[in-house]
Amino acid sequence: MKKSKKPVFVLLLLCVVALAILAFIPFYLEKLNNKDVNFYVVAKGKGQPSDELKIYPYYDSVGEKTYFFLPGNSECYDYKLFFGNAKELMIGDVSFSSGDILDDSFLNYYEKTNPYLGNLEFNYELLDKKGEKVSGNVFFLTGGEVSTMYLASGKDSMEKVDGDPLHNITATADYSVYDPLGAKETSGKLKISGHGNSTWTELMEEFPGQEFKRSYNISFNEKKSILGMKSAGNYVLLSNFYDESELKNYLVLDVARRIEMDNVPDCEYVNLYINGEYRGLYLAAQKIKEGNGFLKISSDGYLAKFDYEERVKTEGNVYTETEGRFAKIQYPSEPNEDRLAQIHEDICKVEDSIAEGEEEFALLADERSFIKYYLLQEFFENGDADRASQYVYKDGMKDKLVAGPVWDFDLSMGHPWFSYGSYEWNALWIKGLVDESGWLRKLSDDEDFMEKVRMFYRNDFYDKIAYVEYHVLFRLAERIHDSYYMDMIRYENGPVYYDRFDYEKYDAEKYDLYCIADNIQSWMTGRKSFWDGYADNPDQYEEEILEPGEDTKSIRKLILMIKK
Template sequence: MKRSITCLCLLLLVFGCKKDGVKVPPPVTPPVVVTGPDVEFKIEAKNNAGKVTNDVVLTADGTKLKGYTPSTSTYHNFILTFKLKDAASTVKVGDVAQVSGVTENDFTKPVVYTVTDSKGAGKDYTVSIYNFTGLPIFNLTTSGPVVSKEEYVTGSLNINTNGLYEQETNDIALQIKGRGNSTWGLHPKKPYRLKFSSKAKVLGLGAAKNWVLLANHSDKTLMRNYIADGVAQSLNGDFTPHGIFIEVVMNGEYLGTYMLTEQVEVNANRVNITEMKAGDNAEPNVTGGYLVELDQRQEDEHLFKTASGLPFTVKEPGDITPAQMAYIQNYMQDTENAIFAANFTDPVNGYNKYINSDSFINWFLVNELFKNQDAADFSSIFYFKDRSGKLGMGPAWDFDLGAGNVDYSDATRPDGWWVKNGPWFKRLFQDPAFLTKVRTRWQFLKANGIPAMFKSIDDTEALLTLPAKENFTKWNVLDKYVWPNPVILGTYPREVSQFKFWLTQRVAWIDSNL
């Protein structure tokens, strides 16, 4: 009877509340208490003399535990101290019993600890210990200071992969020099060019001699080049380079977080076109392959200009013959003539006779999306022509002044066309067929590469949390102007947030105006 009365009262209360328009609150669910791991791991300094100066407590994500030793020094063998919730538990690595504060293990790769409690129940914990920030560490030793873009300095490279990559060769003889233009001359954090004595694979990238360490000093997100490369890859852009974040130490001095990437060059693992020889001076051999850059600086040896004044540099072949130079110069001029001819839209005798429009469109979209400062008509605009092939564009390159990171032009704004107004693209967009292909490709990018781009930004920010902290401790510029930053935001998360906000606005503007 008491239960019936109680239920009746509750029903009357519910209906009474509904009648008065008051919503009944949902039942309160008791909070779920999440317990920590059954064992606490740490690296105690007293048991790891010379490797750590302070205790390192490992952080837990379920059964995965991580620890970061504060030094850039390469140490992988550590003695762990562990505290068990069940004092009668046993701990093993494989078949080897572990004694807290005594047993040493090699953490070059993650180590699995099996904890078995007093009731016989076992649980595996995967323990990863990284040096410094967890990124691969490039330890460079040089015979002298690196102070020139022209003169190489001899040295060697030791790679600490931090267990993230397979590396066939860890000790590499090399030469090193500076690289870049404004990035070399204006910034204290310098970019570098590495030239190995022999070809070698690096962190899973294809074997080559020449490599680039990008400093990204003016880009306080540290990721514009990396994210742009990802967009280009989503479009299958020709010969898009790959980026891997690393820490660089030179002669014992930490230099900051860098991005390792491939040098723009003709190579089976880079710009994969025919490598020309000195005897390739007649058809069909003389038709390729060529790597050409539109570069207003005109600092290299093999230069020419088209009739409209566009300045080109032949990057490869390096020892170009007069016949080869004449061929590529004439081909570039014929291409320009076809683009500006009255019959330029003719699918047989117009510009399509000379260029691979799909390659041009893929290159255009990533550079226009980032409103890349130099990509309109200044520099780092690469073209390639393979043997008996048409002219293509790629690789997409040099985005540190993209996505609004510039204060001296309209490229700072997320609205307005930029690369589309370039000398050849402006004309190409007058062809309705070309515009239709661009629109179709944009829809593909919007459905695939752009969602992946925003996810990659979030993932990269998480990856660079510790590296950014160390980098901006070394280079204290987050609250300072660095050429050519349009804004000073003060923190790393704000820099990344602004980067995302700019790209969000840019995507919307292109989508509305294309």
């Protein structure tokens, strides 16, 4: 009896398939995202446990330069150069074999190349197996003291996510998070989708076909701590598109925690890589959502977000409308008609109580939370104050309404859209809102409430601001400086949606974060100087209205308080 040759045939077939897959992989790597990849770097952290991370270059088609954006630094990582179907690689006058370590002499980082990070540029020449030469200029930039998040997902899946203006498409990805030393903190699977309105949907409409830095939502099947933050099931990877410093959201949330606001989202910086491609420096933050480990509300409570009408009325949203204000009901997610009517009635009662006076308002609202919330929006002159991303919540219907959690301060601290030079230092920011229907704007006319705001500033706020201004700001800039530079180079050719920082004015090198931080400190110093005087003696000031005009970049009027 003859033995069947079928198992042998199947084995041979599997070998052929395996070889075909292996043959396809180099081609895929070399054509990743339709960019020619002639060589790549494998970064391996020296901390334990660690992994090997493939990092593909970014080609700047405008400047005709190649950039490698690498995690960590040479003290924490080994960087090995690999090249595919090629015989040899020359960088400068050094010849590399595939797998050779890229030593510190090739790396750009602030302590070595101060004050200009991008001055270590090398010519490279790669000889492929056909004998043809590929040459150009290359930079190797390192991210310094910032953690790394590395995602692996289907290329088509992420293209669909990035192309979805409504954020309905979700991709599944394998993820790993590494601390600044390169040690793996956690790994597993997550889901990723788009995040943002003006920072995504509106940009797609305004700049069709252009690449820009996107924000993302990520979620886990269970609560998980990442980057040292408290456990949550949902996080946001904020691109900070409208904040050229990428510092403002972090700083304001830090102040919010120091003045002991409730439910302030944890946040931390991270360099994001998707399928080996550097996506930028992100601020990862807990997502404002009930029941995900961040915010706990009872079954008869609610979470609402006041925002622009066109955003709130998006298809699928549950919302309520008061006197010219629109609030998306984020919890419960699908209230029945009676429940929605109950929430609507409750919000209207609180709104009506503002007109009845501070005492009536304090019966229905957690007044201290509104004082803290008001002062954060006012002091930092948030462009979204009383207009967008304004949250309120109730733990239960018998409880008082709480202001917060705080969110979204990229349009603050002298943003070009609202800038009067240094004039706004002395402004009553919220009182200058043309639309007087917002809750904060109405509260600004209540002198009893405003006296409590000034008292809170004197007793609890001013020293926290001083600490952040002189101790947190520059430590933060120092920590993220190298990653910030990588991020700026990565999106240098992206859409310009507002006037950028004028480095020449301050005799600074381009993308010098310390110069921007110094500018923020000057702004905070001026603003604090005004509030120190105004909080103690408001009667010594009189109003002067400054309207938008040719001499200002602002889109709103300004109520200046001039000392008599």
